[in-house]
Amino acid sequence: MSAPPRPPLKSLPATTTGPRAAAQAAPGPAVGEPKGAARKGVPSALRPDPHQADGRYPVAWLHISAPRGAVPTATSKCLCGRDRSAVGHTKVLALIEEHTAHRDECPLRTNQEGRQAA
Template identity: 80%
Template sequence: MAWLRITAPRGATPTATSKCLCGRDRSAVGHGKVLALISDHEAHRDECPLRTTPEGRAAA
């Protein structure tokens, strides 16, 4: 459901894209921003409305 693509060629600025079937589409450029996007992508996997059921959200 969710994809994270990271490109970090030697000597070049790293980039990343986080996409999800729920409509999420984010990107980052630069080492610090790519690291932040990786963390955000991991958090989204737990919060995505396509992965959580109404029952699961109510119980949490």
């Protein structure tokens, strides 16, 4: 005795002979569409910028990298053109002191402080 034939697992739609128009969406508001004032272009209430500039900006940077168990390195850069680097404990400590001393000697900082005082 043999089993009855199995129906096909997929049914393919009948192919059309020509192009046809797509179905139109139902009229109504779109999902996520703004309503009321936002639609009319009314500006939203914005808070003042909490990070307003006070006239200060960075002039010099000191970057120190001292991973545990590795040799420390440091770089000291300034907008006036000063660019120094150091490798090793003693040299990094010396560069930190030089960087701190450069604050008083930098022509960019001394001119700014003089203008503000005047």
